[in-house]
Amino acid sequence: MVRDNNGLFITGTDTGVGKTVITAGLLGALRRRGINAIAIKPIQSGGILRKNQLVSEDANFYGAVTDLSYTPHELNPICLQAPLAPAVAAEVEGVTINLGTMLDHFRRISADHQLTVVEGAGGLIVPLVGNEETVADLAVSMGLPLLVVARPNLGTINHTCLTVAYAKARGLKIAGIIINMYDHQNPGLAERTNPGLIETMTGVPILGLVPRVEGLTVEGENPQPGDLISIIENYVNIDQLLKSIKNI
Ligand SMILES: Nc1ncnc2c1ncn2[C@@H]1O[C@H](COP(=O)(O)OP(=O)(O)O)[C@@H](O)[C@H]1O
Ligand SMILES: [Mg+2]
Incomplete structure (x- = not known):
């Protein structure tokens, strides 16, 4: 177990829920506050080949949102090409990882x-090494509290409660939940009622309802942050989040 390292582990109820967007946005907001924060992606599958090198688009996006003195490679020690769970991608590619x-x-x-934001891969029970070590094992080994990113619409109560229940069973602390792609202008019925219910059922605070960011793209040669940092500043309770992280 790694001790005394300040940080936050970003997980999601699923892949594609917005972990990278929230990781990069929080990183930018924390750095704007003068906190010497960094974000890392310990393992990436579905890496993109550029100039004969595999690149993590997630790590690449962090640097597109906020100026960093690290390359995507320096923020991502293991990058696999197949768009599969990391353990499966490693097996397909004949790569040994640990x-x-x-x-x-x-x-x-x-x-x-001062603070390291760690983006997981997929959700908590995604296999990283063989069929035994998962994303949850990585979070436990790093000794970091979790931030759970969830969808806003129908189905998210079940996914979010399952994620929180498993995290608690593994002894992980949960700093909070962020609901991403929330439609503040015109929320559907489920979207309106989900946040309150999730908070009551999990006992974990909802730290933000983050809307869609106009013009934002994570993928591709030229990722665009739009107004992500300001939106995170406006819609996420960063003060409360920081209270869940030691020594900041
Ligand atoms: N708040 C948002 N505003 C605009 N686009 C978003 C937002 N959140 C996620 N997306 C889009 O959804 C896709 C998945 O988000 P991403 O952060 O990459 O998910 P994950 O890291 O959980 O797989 C990306 O293509 C991204 O552009
Ligand atoms: Mg991601």
């Missing part, structure tokens, strides 16, 4: 920063 590589990278980067 949690130790990810933990060493985390230790090195976090030693130089």
Whole structure:
């Protein structure tokens, strides 16, 4: 277990829920506050080949949102090409991976920063190494509290409660939940009622209802942040989030 490293582990109820967007937006907002924060992606599958090198689009997006003195490669120690769960992608590609590589990278980067935001892969029970070590094991080994990113619409109560229940069963602390792509102008019935219910059922605070960011794109050669940092500042309770993180 890594001790005394400040940080936050971003997980989601699923893949594609907005972990990268929330990670990058929080990173930008924390850095705007003068906090020496960094974001890392310990393992990426579905990496993109550029100039014969695999690149993590997630790590690339962090640098598109806020100026960083690190390349995407420096923020992502393991990058696999197949768009599969990391353990399966590694097997298909004949690559041997272990949690130790990810933990060493985390230790090195976090030693130089006040706060390290770690983006998981998929959800908590996604296999990282073989069929035994999962994203939850990585979060436990890093000793970090979780932030759960969830969808706003029908189905999200079940996914979010399951994620929180499993996290608690694994002894993970949960700093909060962020509901992403929330339509504040015209919320559907489920969207209106879900946040309150999720908070009551999980006992975990909802720290933000983040709307769609106009003009934002994560993927591609030229990712666009739109007004992401300001939107995170306006819609996420960063003060409360920071209280759940040690020593900031
Ligand atoms: N708040 C948002 N505003 C606009 N687009 C978003 C937002 N959140 C997510 N997206 C889009 O949804 C897709 C999935 O988001 P991403 O953060 O990559 O998910 P994850 O990291 O959980 O797989 C991306 O293409 C991204 O552009
Ligand atoms: Mg991502």
